[in-house]
Amino acid sequence: MAINIHNLLSDALLELCEKKPLVSITVKDLLEETGVSRQAFYNRFRDKNDLIQWTYEHKVLYNFLNNSPENTYYENTLSYYKNIDAHRNFLKQACAIREQNCLIDFMLWFVVDYDMKWHQYHNGGQPLSDEQQFATKYHSIASIQVAIEWISSDNPDPPEVMARRITQIRKISLSDTLFGKDCKIYDIE
Secondary structure, X not given: XXXXXXXXXXXXXXXXXHHOOHHHOOHHHHHHXXXXXHHHHHHHOOOHHHXXXXXXXXXXXXXXXXOOOOOOHHHHHHHHHHHHHHOHHHHHHHXXXXXXXXXXXXXXXXXXXXXXXXXXHHOOOXXXXXXXXXXXXXXXXXXXXXXXXXXXXXXXXXXXXXXXHHHHHHHHHHHHHHHOOOOOOOOOO
């Protein structure tokens, strides 16, 4: 069975993050921890921040991204917040790194792109109007800012509470704009 170097490095990053501050972890530390060569690392990642983004996408967003598009917004958001909670220490430190190619920039770009596609899917595959695109982008960016605050909180509300609140506010704000008054995609089960 082939070794998945992406996962090996990501798991090592998460483990090292429990032992020392993320900002102090170097590529050299990761290579020593895993036995992966420098060349193998740089064949897969541009730098440590690229590995941080990959870890977010494949460890935090994994369930969220593999959910069926038919899932409710609440189900997808709950899955996301549960995974954030499971990796809170790593994410808290990663969100504090504010440099080129940082996680927060990736999170903002990713959620806007994902939400645009999700809303288009639920719009029968039809392109979103300018107003629908603006509303989606506005709420996508707001939802990530809320997630970043939640990650940084020392005493956060449970994932279920966050998912319910976000779903409710999106239903109030976006249902009419995107899909009309009888919209069901933001219903909470």
